[in-house]
Amino acid sequence: MTELIVCLTESQKGELVNRAASGESLASLAGCYGITRQAVRGILRRRGVPPRVVGKLSEAQRSEVVQRYLDGSSIANIAAAFGVSEPAVRGLLVRRNVLLRKVVHTLRHDAFDYLNPDACYWIGFIFADGSVGYRPGYLPQVSVGLAERDRGHLVALREFLGSTASISGPSITHGSCQFSVRSARLADRLIELGRYQGGVDERLVESRDFWRGVVDGDGSIGIYQTARGPFAQFRLVGSSRILEPFTEFVLLRGLSRLSVRPHKTIYTVGTTRGGAERIIRLLYEDATLALHRKAEMAARILDGRFRSE
Structure with a gap:
């Protein structure tokens, strides 16, 4: 299996890091890229990213997580601030009997159906700097992580997608801001257009x-x-x-x-x-x-x- 680690491109490793930072499990990532969980953990360690450090917050940090949420911070921003996954924060809040706020996000699931200039641009950007992830039991996820200096570009992408999902603050571990949406239609469309395999759609090639x-x-x-x-x-x-x-x-x-x-x-x-x-x-x-x-x-x-x- 070690040989497969070497075969991952820098782009694939970057996608793996972004997906881990968004809360995806080691087992899911290992299965997606055809490597072992130990290999995933090694890639994350070398990039300075902790793999879902659930349960490793101190009691004082756990109390601060709860207070930040009660004060209005989003789960995504709290997770980024403490270097843990969003599921870890959500689980902590549930265990502390905190009533979770119901969040209903808007999203243009058809944003990539028509290949106008703006759609072509964002598809190209996601082909380069984004990832598409599928996990059993969850809607597919489209994610992009950028350095804090480029956070405004994530805002522009969010506006194009008509999304109200939050953009995480810069992670304390690798300094990137994360933006993710869940949509089978968007994810399937990106795969169909050639994100990971096969030829790139000719309409994109000409744009x-x-x-x-x-x-x-x-x-x-x-x-x-x-x-x-x-x-x-x-x-x-x-x-x-x-x-x-x-x-x-x-x-x-x-x-x-x-x-x-x-x-x-x-x-x-x-x-x-x-x-x-x-x-x-x-x-x-x-x-x-x-x-x-x-x-x-x-x-x-x-x-x-x-x-x-």
Whole structure:
């Protein structure tokens, strides 16, 4: 079974960490990725994430959990603050005879049915930075975890989905904010469009909005200084089944062919200077939806300011 641990890509490990942080059990994660529970625990430990530390709060912390809930904090925010799972917090409250607030969340279950530009973007972003999880006895879950600095992007995703679900505060263990919704229709649609296996839907492959979402999640754009002056750089990492369609997308739009190259357990494509600027222009020029910090960097590159800074 040890060999299977090595076969998990960095993207899959990131998904595993996000799903564990959302409260999914070791057994469920092990079954989903075809590895042992010990392997899951090892991945979480190396990423600094405790695997569902149920029952490991001190008595003072348990009392604080109860008080925070009574003061109006959500279970999700409390779980993130104490580095435990939401089921652990909910179980503690039940054992302390705390009356749980009834929460009814709204959600657009059909948000990905019609592939308009915004839907394509968010599908691309979830393909790169999100996960889809299935657990027996539960509705499928779509989750995204981002660093605290990008929390506003989770707010934008929540608004697109018409959701009232909470976004957790930054975890004390790995600093990421988590947003999750449960919907069989959304989860099945993402799988159908090619999230994990098979070919990526051709309508997505042809969409610059989809690829901008992928790049916002798993890509990098930047400016690098050399002895001959600054230059733009573009890079995208992921599985070959995602990167190969991307190279075809840019080639069909008159850009040079990019080479998909193996890099440790994943693959990468990239280019610099004029090639990078053309890809950035193709994806980001006049875009109305993008990760704020990458949109700012794209604007800086496209207006040429960096050459005189």
